[in-house]
Amino acid sequence: MITLVRRATALCVLGAALTACGTTAAEVAPRPAPSAPAPSSSASRTPTPTLAPGPGGLTPVFEHGPRTDGTNHGEQDGTRDGKLIALTFDADMTADQGPRAASGERFDNPQLIAALRELKVPATVFMTGRWAEEYPDEARSIGRDRQFEIANHSYSHYAYTDDCYGLPTVAEDDMRADLERAYTAFEKAGVPNPMPYFRFPGGCYDKAALKELSATGVTAVQWDVVSGDAFATDADAVTRQVLDGARPGSVVVMHCTRSAAPVTEEVVRAVVPELRSRGYRFVKVSDLVGAANGRA
Template sequence: MIRPVRRLTALTVAGVALGAALAACGTTAPSPHTTHASPAPARPAPAAKPPTLPAGPGGLAAVFSNGPRTAGKTVALTFDADMTADEGPRAAAGEHFDNPALIATLRRLKVPATVFMTGRWADEYPDQARSLGHDAQFEVANHSYSHYAFTGDCYGLPTVSAANMKSDVQRAYAALLRAGVPHPMPYFRFPGGCYDDQARRAVGSLGVTAVQWDVVSGDAFATDADAVTQQVLDGVKPGSVVVMHCTRSAAPTTEEVVRHVVPELRHRGFRFVKVSELIGRTPGHR
């Protein structure tokens, strides 16, 4: 989760509290448990292996933050689906860890997007996960199973032990497949954006590319949609990756922000793409 900044000029990764972990994207009106998503267009089998970046020395996963600045005015909107492993009781009590209006708006505006989904969220909303996974407008990537941090001192998140980092990522992929996401992408976003060489080595052994960002939207816990909109518009450059969130309880302005940001960036000549396209434009990809 990325907490909002107080000043628009400060692009800082957010404070995450265990009692306020961000949640994720949905596609239909939810109940406290599984919701029923309206059918999405069937996703064809991928024609080729998604592009990735090769691991570095010692097997450290490559970290991707933005695409080339000189390959056209493209921008990738990404949405973190943050539900931690211990938030089931909150969902059972009625807290909604999805944002159907946001997904509907992205579909209506025909904006491709990449959703970094925790396995715990996929377990809670399998129908919605499947709907996103079968819609060619979206790609679903890995955000760990537990949404616990892969380093110490990561904005209040509990931590995953070094011995369990690899299995937490594998468990997330298993949850995505179980929910019906047919082709989860080989991209991983560290919870809280926190990583070190130990964490990179653990996920690098799985052949994934770690995906960060170069624009923090500040939408987490924000109540001023105009301020978040301006922060995104001020930060976007050719090849940018924007980190946003989608949950009605913890990022209530995001759908409104998207409605403002998308037409303005298109007016400025930007084209929206998924993360895979930016990685595929990056020198050295495989």
């Protein structure tokens, strides 16, 4: 299979790469071969920044953006300077949770997405392929809304390391296929242009996992602010945790799963106006990666 990285040079020449060709080696995220569905490229699309490979060519890991005030990096009106911050939402559903969904458990959260739209907050949704299969209409709606971007959270939501919060484990030889299967699920759901960003299930990774995914050309995206919304019932406590942890360039991890994170919408409605009053501008992960100029 032709990898993302090996096709970079040809796509730069054509002027149709997802990244800003000719700017920095860090910004390479062209379209993969059809067997590994990922963001399609288009000369009319805004270039998608990624990070340069890590030491030894390992998958790079992004945790937060610059710790300075940003300038015009992507909120809706694009006119105000400010401290940049990205809210990210994990749309989790593991490969074996189909029976639970069939019995009525909700792994989606339409009210949360509606709140983000109402508040005009750009956001990045890290979606599992299994979630996209269960909720294709919602996946497509989010993916086609320019306020949002969809990134890869694996197909199965099984861990890529041992001993990761009790999650089942993906075999090392199956990691790349699991990631690529998620892109296939996005494509089948009608999600256009998913991002070349990957969030490890549980945030758990090691050198072996980074090596296994290096050929895909994705940038691994972690976070520096843990909201604590997973399984929380005290919205005020989660709100305080986000507000206390927020810094310029922060990536906040939250969840878009109603059954596992029931207070997230309430938290967002409290956090957004307060952070805006403190001078923060909400942006997508791609904006923070771009502002980092290819530096992890």
